[in-house]
Amino acid sequence: MKKILGQDENPLSNFFKQYGFSYAMLLPALIVVALVIIYPFFYNFRLAFSNLNMYRMRPFIREGILETSFQIGMQNFVRILSSSDFWIVFLRTIVWTIINVFSHVSFGIFFAILLNRDMKFKGIYRTLLMIPWAIPQYIVILIWRGMFNYRYGAVNNFLGLFGIERISWLTTPAGGFSASIITNVWLGIPFMMMIALGGLQSINPTFYEAADIDGASNLQKIKHITLPLLKPVMTPAIVLGVIWTFNNLNVIYMMTAQTLTDQIDILVIYVYRAAFEFYRYGYAAAFSVIIFLILLVWGLTFMEYMSDEEKAVR
Amino acid sequence: MxxxxxxxxxxxxxxxxxxxxxxxxxxxxxxxxxxxxxxxxxxxxxxxxxxxxxxxFEAYVNLITNTPFLRWLLNSLIVSFFTVMVGISLASTAGYVFSRKKFPGRRAGLTFFLITQMFPATMLVLPMFLLLARLDLINNNLGLIIMYSTTALPLCVWQMKGYYDTIPDSLEEAALVDGLNQFQAFYKIVLPLASPALVITGLFSFMTAWSEFMVARVVMTNESMYTLPVGLFQMAGNFNTQWSQFSAASVLIMLPALFLFLSVSKYLVGGLTLGGVKG
Structure with a gap:
């Protein structure tokens, strides 16, 4: 870091000399973030304690204030946490997240390991495997939805080739949930693959040479060299992956539109419907807060755990 | 291996x-x-x-002549272009100081950006929707541009910071000795070197704006203001969906995204640096 030049008498001007540039560079981002993230964040908290809904919307738009008569304290929270719906949806969200992230990470690492060697067509494979990531998500989902069609969909026709009975993917909750998971797994692999590939390339090849001299098998090499060294690269990606999957609005919402509406929602979709289909703004705001707190607690615990483990290794 | x-x-x-x-x-x-x-x-x-x-190619002709596809395309292009511009300029500057400078609030800022990723979409969309409604920005591209460039920002900042971290700071020190000021050192020396990361950041912002559905559906209620995702979803939801027309639209939407993605794919391996959480 730069040394502080010439001790000014005025601590304030000193402060500016030292940090002015940093803050000036940050300012534009900060302004936008304050407007679009911080302000709504706190506003959402206020909403969460109100009973604003479609009927109370008009005076709200006109006056722009939440009248005190709208304030209903903790009622929204109590109602949400005491409903059995919440716990069912919560459980479903956890199942959804675990299956998806686990598949993303394991397939991602698996393909990265396969790709990380000199071989023919390596570049072509890599490019083509990235295609699921390159197509806008909603199109992919709508295409898959078509492919899960009972009569004409490619999936059932393909399974038919092996004599497997047609499955009603889009009309039963279990079918819809599986279809959504398949689609989402398909969508998420390339991202993890690219991250893992970047990580693999930074592993020093001498580790493997040393392991070869010691006569280690391929599996041993993967278990004792590759995976531990990938961990620091994969951890942030996994944290993000969990958050994104937990909060994934698109897949289930679009997959089930008009056929299974409401039946296999995960938390974030449940809230979306409460807000924009049932216009229960206050209730939805409170629900959002709960989802956020769940993720926050999980995130902090997870990172704490990871950094503890890191210390233990050292 | x-x-x-x-x-x-x-x-x-x-x-x-x-x-x-x-x-x-x-x-x-x-x-x-x-x-x-x-x-x-x-x-x-x-x-x-x-x-x-x-x-x-009948379906393509139909699509372009009989549906507002071109109008939606224009909306999407406008929104995506400005989202990318705003996203890149904010992320490249903020990421730079997070990578290079020590200042009070640095750690807090980085952690805060990470935490914003945990917000469920509705948590920001709902208040923003009510706000936009009050400001009369419903059915206005500006509203979407603001939402998109900001919600993608935290990740872009992390991404840029991760890449700057890999560029040695001796370069700027030399530039400062040669009489450039701090901003010139950033702008003339470091930024060009960071172009792979800029490309990736731009790509992410573009993909956000090009494919976002849930927010656009809420904010754009007027058919002539639909972006492509909203328009297409509406098309797929119609009872007598013209599947060939829908597919033609998908292909036309997919192609630019695919093309962009594949043309920058060589940057993806080195340019995608989420950076250590430790910062």
Whole structure:
């Protein structure tokens, strides 16, 4: 870091000399973030304690204030946490997240390991495997939805080739949930693959040479060299992956539109419907807060755990 | 990993697995392309083939002449362009100081950006929707641009910071000695070196704006203001959906995204640096 030049008498001007540039560079981002993230964040908290809904919307738009008569304290929270719906949806969200992230990470690492060697067509494979990531998500989902069609969909026709009975993917909750998971797994692999590939390339090849001299098998090499060294690269990606999957609005919402509406929602979709289909703004705001707190607690615990483990290794 | 030591058999297996995976990842896109070429009288088929008999571009012509597709395309292009511009300029400057400078609030800022990723979409969308409604910005591109560039920002900042971290700071020190000021050192020396990361950041912002559905659906209620995702979803939801038309639209939307993605894919391996959480 730069040394502080010439001790000014005025601590304030000193402060500016030292940090002015940093803050000036940050300012534009900060302004936008304050407007679009911080302000709504706190506003959402206020909403969460109100009973604003479609009927109370008009005076709200006109006056722009939440009248005190709208304030209903903790009622929204109590109602949400005491409903059995919440716990069912919560459980479903956890199942959804675990299956998806686990598949993303394991397939991602698996393909990265396969790709990380000199071989023919390596570049072509890599490019083509990235295609699921390159197509806008909603199109992919709508295409898959078509492919899960009972009569004409490619999936059932393909399974038919092996004599497997047609499955009603889009009309039963279990079918819809599986279809959504398949689609989402398909969508998420390339991202993890690219991250893992970047990580693999930074592993020093001498580790493997040393392991070869010691006569280690391929599996041993993967278990004792590759995976531990990938961990620091994969951890942030996994944290993000969990958050994104937990909060994934698109897949289930679009997959089930008009056929299974409401039946296999995960938390974030449940809230979306409460807000924009049932216009229960206050209730939805409170629900959002709960989802956020769940993720926050999980995130902090997870990172704490990871950094503890890191210390233990050292 | 040393490869020449892979046996022939092992190499065969690897190619075999990869080819199957490639087919799986390419098939849906090819399939939709095939569907878009189907003539109107044979939309329902149980064949798994790609190119249909009697392929025709009829659906594309229909799409462009009979639906507001071009209007939606224009909306999407406007929103995406400005989202990318705003996203890149904010992320490149903020990421730079997070990578290079020590200042009070640095750690807190980085952590805060990470935490914003945990907000469920509704948490920001709902208050923003009410705000936009109050400011009369519903059905206005500006509202979407603000939302998109900001919600993508935290990730872009992390991404840029991660890349700056890999550029040695001796370069700027030399520049400062040569009489450039701090901003010039950033702008003239470091920024050009960070172009791979800029490309990736731009790509992410573009993909956000180009494919976002849930927010656009709420904010754009007027058919002439729909962005492509909203328009297309509406099209797919119609009772008598013209599947070939829908597929034609998908292909046209997919192509620019695919093209952009593949043309920058060489940057993806090195340029995608989420950075250590430790910062």
């Amino acid at each position: 040393a490869l020449n030591r892979d046996s022939k058999f092992k190499r065969f297996i690897i190619h075999f697995i990869l080819i199957i995976m490639v087919i799986l990842s390419v098939y849906p896109a090819l399939r939709v392309f095939g569907t878009s070429l189907r003539p109107g009288d044979m939309l329902h088929t149980t064949s798994l083939g790609i190119i249909p008999e009697g392929a025709t």
